[in-house]
Amino acid sequence: MAFTIEADEDHGDLAVCEIDAAREDAYWQDAHRRERYYAEHLDYEDYAPAYCVGYIGYAQYGGSFEDAEKSLVANWVRIKGDSRLPYEQAREAIRAAWERAALN
Template sequence: MPHLVADEDDDLPTPCIVADPQRQDDYWRATYRRERYFRAGCEYEDYAPAYCVGYVGYAQYGGEYEQAERSLFANWERIKGASRLTPQEARAAFRAAWEREARDSRAADPAHGR
């Protein structure tokens, strides 16, 4: 699974550790084909970097997705590798992973969302 690393020239915060990246990867591997944005012909390897951008991005930036989207796209460009996703497809995948991580974080710590 790719890791996000901020360049020295970036004004991005240092990545936080995601509580359980293997759990996230297992979840998305099992469900990606059922997502509304799934495109036939794409494999999990196409989506995995986008999911990583989303759930690590939430741990890294927190807050509202819209405020972090520009940084998420920069991270996507760094780690997408051979992914065949269009930018719109990548956006949908990292938004889904961001929102899932946000829900999981709030459920684990109700004070987190306040």
């Protein structure tokens, strides 16, 4: 599934970005074990919501991670579900997905 979020002429603060969520999910399923914040006792399902917050958040907010962080935290709290990831680790995963989305 691809998400495209375009700038709204009336609100101008939305990013223009297309995110292929299936591609991002496949990437992170393979890559998460190589990240410095990876913890062996956690599964991909623990990390997946954080990655989703990161790449979808970049599409929604664009700009700097720091400027969007408050909204990203709220998104994490809302969608984390059963993830056992403590917020500090989630923040690192969110940022990693944000930075990857920013490069694409």
